[in-house]
Amino acid sequence: MTEDDNDRYRAPALDKGLDILELLAAVDGGLTQAEIAKRLDRSPNEFYRMLDRLVKRGYVTRIDGDRFALTLKLFGLAQLHAPVRRLVSFAVPLMRELAEASRQANQLVVFDRGYPVVIAQQEAPGYWGISIRVGSRISLFDTGSGHVLLAFHTKEEREMMIAENLGSSGDHNKVTPEFLSRLDQIRARGYEMMPSAQTAGVINLSAPVLGADGKVIASLTVPYITLINTPGAPDITNSIQLLLETTRKLSEMTGSDFKAEG
Incomplete structure (x- = not known):
């Protein structure tokens, strides 16, 4: 031509x-x-x-x-296609191993057009566990996944993510100095641990999957419940270590050599 x-x-x-x-x-x-x-x-x-x-x-x-x-809208649109499918294909075997080792369910979440979105879910191997439908949009401010997705972006990117979310949710009162300070603490610690705002008795354990540039591309969350009369079930401290080992392996598959600050 x-x-x-x-x-x-x-x-x-x-x-x-x-x-x-x-x-x-x-x-x-x-x-x-x-x-x-x-x-x-x-x-x-x-x-x-x-x-x-x-x-x-x-x-x-x-x-x-x-x-x-x-904004991150173009990034979010790209996430809906081949990169997400490839990430899920890498993650599913590791998520299955994590569920078997921890005796807990887990889910993989990405940020898409203002909201964390569940892209993969692994059931707990026993009778009891917390599950969430793939495709569900969840809170950016009231979930461990949302906190991790914010914490492992730059300050400028956080502001854009929050602005994109607030355009539709109106949760302006949740962006407090204390909330922003918590995000910095999560980044320094390397994971989030918080009581579920949706289900009593559940502790959300969330850790980042990092790309080669050190930025979070997904959050992996274990909705931890205390298992009674389940011999060999790891306690919450060991479950956190299992979660961090899983996200480390998954991050390595993306080519990341980034280490959390602190």
């Missing part, structure tokens, strides 16, 4: 939107409308409506009042 043929099928509005997305993907801290126009050698007025639509569709967010930055 010649250059003339390429020009014949141009879509200027689409090109403009893609130019903005590609530019914002390459910078940290976002850009103002004027800075975007300058870098793309266009008039600022040309980008007003395009930026407004990208913000309304959730691909771009405003930060610091007049700056624009990418």
Whole structure:
């Protein structure tokens, strides 16, 4: 196809939107409308409506009042396809081993368009266990999985994830200094341990699966319940160690050599 043929099928509005997305993907801290126009050698007025639509569709967010930055929506869309299927294929055998060793259920969760989403579930091997349907959207603020997904991203990425979630959930009162401090503690410790906000008597144990860049790509959670009259069932301390060993193995499969801070 010649250059003339390429020009014949141009879509200027689409090109403009893609130019903005590609530019914002390459910078940290976002850009103002004027800075975007300058870098793309266009008039600022040309980008007003395009930026407004990208913000309304959730691909771009405003930060610091007049700056624009990418959200994680594109990442979330990508997660719905081959990468998620490959991650699940790696994870399922390890999740099965974890369930057998811990006598507990476990689930794998990723962040998608504002919410943690369950992409794999492994039942407990015995009679009792907590399960959740694959595809379920769960709370970003009230679950161990949500906490881990936030804790192992950068401060800027956390802000975008929270903003994307708050756009639909309205849980503004949950983003407190104490909550943000807890996320830092989770990152330093390497895992989350918290009582379930949904089921009495359950302690959520959650740890990150890390990519090669050291950022969390998924959270693996054991909804721990104390098993009575079950010889050989690990206690909660040993269950945490089993969980961390499983996420370490799964992280190695992604090429990660990242170690939690602290």
